[in-house]
Amino acid sequence: xxxxxxxxxxxxxxxxxxxxxxxxxxxxxxxxxxxxxxxxxxxxxxxxxxxxxxxxxxxxxxxxxxxxxxxxxxxxxxxxxxxxxxxxxxxxxxxxxxxxxxxxxxxxxxxxxxxxxxxx
Amino acid sequence: xxxxxxxxxxxxxxxxxxxxxxxxxxxxxxxxxxxxxxxxxxxxxxxxxxxxxxxxxxxxxxxxxxxxxxxxxxxxxxxxxxxxxxxxxxxxxxxxxxxxxxxxxxxxxxxxxxxxxxxxxxxxxxxxxxxxxxxxxxxxxxxxxxxxxxxxxxxxxxxxxxxxxxxxxxxxxxxxxxxxxxxxxxxxxxxxxxxxxxxxxxxxxxxxxxxxxxxxxxxxxxxxxxxxxxxxxxxxxxxxxxxxxxxxxxxxxxxxxxxxxxxxxxxxxxxxxxxxxxxxxxx
Numbered sequence: 001x002x003x004x005x006x007x008x009x010x011x012x013x014x015x016x017x018x019x020x021x022x023x024x025x026x027x028x029x030x031x032x033x034x035x036x037x038x039x040x041x042x043x044x045x046x047x048x049x050x051x052x053x054x055x056x057x058x059x060x061x062x063x064x065x066x067x068x069x070x071x072x073x074x075x076x077x078x079x080x081x082x083x084x085x086x087x088x089x090x091x092x093x094x095x096x097x098x099x100x101x102x103x104x105x106x107x108x109x110x111x112x113x114x115x116x117x118x119x120x
Numbered sequence: 121x122x123x124x125x126x127x128x129x130x131x132x133x134x135x136x137x138x139x140x141x142x143x144x145x146x147x148x149x150x151x152x153x154x155x156x157x158x159x160x161x162x163x164x165x166x167x168x169x170x171x172x173x174x175x176x177x178x179x180x181x182x183x184x185x186x187x188x189x190x191x192x193x194x195x196x197x198x199x200x201x202x203x204x205x206x207x208x209x210x211x212x213x214x215x216x217x218x219x220x221x222x223x224x225x226x227x228x229x230x231x232x233x234x235x236x237x238x239x240x241x242x243x244x245x246x247x248x249x250x251x252x253x254x255x256x257x258x259x260x261x262x263x264x265x266x267x268x269x270x271x272x273x274x275x276x277x278x279x280x281x282x283x284x285x286x287x288x289x290x291x292x293x294x295x296x297x298x299x300x301x302x303x304x305x306x307x308x309x310x311x312x313x314x315x316x317x318x319x320x321x322x323x324x325x326x327x328x329x330x331x332x333x334x335x336x337x338x339x340x341x342x343x344x345x346x347x348x349x350x351x352x353x354x355x356x357x358x359x360x361x362x363x364x365x366x367x368x369x370x371x372x373x374x375x376x377x378x379x380x381x382x383x384x385x386x387x388x389x390x391x392x393x394x395x396x397x398x399x400x401x402x403x
Contacts, residue, residue, distance in 0.1 A: 080350065084310030087345040096344055103350035104317055 004029045006036050012113055013037060013075075014106075016048040026062045033066060037073045044113035045070045048106055050081030060095040067100045076101065076116050080109035131240040132178050134228060142224055143167050149220040154213060163217075170196055174251075179240065182247035185254055197251060201258035205266065211259045215252040222248050279305045281312045288320045288389045289313065290382065294327030302338035306345065313351045320389035321346055324382045326357030336371040343376050352392070354378070356385035 001024045007014040013036055015029065033045065047066065052059075067077040078101045090097070101116075103109035135142065147163045154163075173193045180189065204214040222245050229241050279301065284290045291309055309321055323339065325331070343353040356379040358366070366373075379385040390397060 079348075082349045084307060084314065084345070084349070087310060087348040088306065088341075090348055091341045091345045097348060101350075102348055104313065104319060105350075108319070108350065 001025055001028065003032065006032055008036075008040055008042065011042050011117075012044040012046060012110065013040065013042045014046050014048065016051075018051045020054065021052070021059055021062075023058055026059060030062065030065060030069065034069050034073075037070060037075055042073075043075050043117055045075055045077045046106065046109045046113065047077065047079045048081050048109075049079060049086070050083070050105070052086060053083065055086050055089055057093050057095060060090050060093060060097070063097050063100050064095075067097075071099075076113055078103055078109040078112055080104070080106050129179050129240050130234065130237050131229070131244060132175065134237075135175060135178060135225070138228060139171065142221075142228065143171055145224045145227075146221050149224065150217045153216060153220065154209070157207070157209070166200060170200070177247065178244055180247065181243075182250035185250050193251065194254065197255050198258045198262075201255045202262045204255075205259055205262040211256055214259050215255050218248055218252045218255060275301060275304055279308055281305075281308050283312075283316055283318065284322075284386060285390065285395075287316075287318045287393055288322065288386065289316065289318045290322045290324060290386075292324045292327065292382075296330065297325075297328055297335040297338065299334065299338065302335065302342065306338070306342040309342065310345060310349060313346060313349060319351050320392065321351055321353045322382060322385040322389065323353055323355050324357040324385070325355065325362070326359070326382070328362070329359075331362045331365055333369055333371060336366065336369070336373075340373070340376070352377070352389075354385040354388060356380070356382050 001022065002019050004015060004017055004019070004021075004025060006029075007016070013033070015033065019025070036042070037045065045066065047063065063077070063079050070077045079097070080103045082102065101109075101112055103112055143164065146167055147160055150163055150167075151158070151160050170193075173196055177189065177193065185194065201214055225241060225244060229237055232238075279291070279293075281289055281291050289309065289312055291305060293305065309323075312318070313321060323342070325339075328335075339355065343355070346353045354377045355373070358378060358380070377385075377388060379388055387397065
């Protein structure tokens with residue numbers, strides 16, 4: 001099973017998904033991320049899915065789950081770089097990712113986290 | 121072949137010997153029918169070719185025109201009908217150019233008392249009927265093709281996505297919204313959002329004259345999909361009647377921003393981006 005790397009940039013954790021996600025790797029990612037947020041005390045999580053072309057309802061739910069987990073550690077989650085086809089699929093599946101912030105690209109995502117941090 | 125296995129039926133001989141005059145008369149009759157919209161030269165070359173292909177088929181049963189011996193005449197008729205469609209002839213004009221040949225053949229055999237010949241002419245006439253119906257079929261098919269092509273072109277034409285400010289896209293929708301069109305609009309808009317890195321999109325429905333629940337559903341889907349990608353959509357230009365329909369149908373736009381005009385929507389988008397438009401003091 002491939003594991004998704006989690007990188008730390010300042011107070012932000014960057015998860016860049018570059019592989020076809022299997023259910024197992026999704027579960028592993030959720031565990032790893034929870035572990036990492038608690039040890040680093042990060043205030044934000046960015047999930048970059050610009051390389052993801054195929055999603056199903058399980059992966060769709062992953063975003064919401066990760067957001068809820070991070071929220072417990074008082075960290076915000078931003079999903080960035082979603083492709084049009086993926087967005088359409090999620091809408092057709094009826095998943096609207098309530099509570100998850102989204103941004104067009106990584107740069108904007110970081111900016112949003114910064115802003116939220118400042119406003120808090 | 122039906123009869124006279126030994127020698128060629130009399131009708132074929134008659135047609136063969138009178139080819140020239142028959143085609144002349146036929147061309148004349150059809151030229152009158154089409155009221156000069158086709159030149160005689162055009163008709164003549166068409167009919168000569170047609171006659172040459174038709175002649176070996178005389179005496180053949182016209183009930184099943186899908187058989188291989190009809191292949192040549194089918195393609196000829198298809199070409200002919202297609203041209204007629206393009207140049208704006210009606211289907212009956214197209215079919216009756218074939219039927220006119222019947223009258224000329226009847227004229228040719230009129231005085232003859234031979235019952236065998238009469239039978240052959242009858243058979244020939246039913247063959248022409250079958251071929252006439254074929255032109256009708258080809259005509260309809262060609263027309264359907266044209267309609268399909270045009271609706272595809274229309275789909276492409278009527279869904280422009282334009283950038284009206286740095287980071288602001290606009291989609292002016294005009295005409296009727298159906299599932300296919302909204303699908304195209306949605307995909308195009310989302311792709312443009314990524315391409316231009318725009319965070320705002322204005323969907324202007326000033327040119328849309330009817331909104332039903334399905335159309336509203338599509339609009340909502342588009343907005344939600346854009347939101348998933350990190351962009352906000354504003355719906356503008358809702359007509360008064362449409363506003364009433366929307367309320368009457370109980371469609372909820374939820375937290376989607378709606379503005380009266382495209383200008384209002386643009387101002388809203390700019391303000392969200394931190395841009396202020398200020399009038400300069402003009403002396």
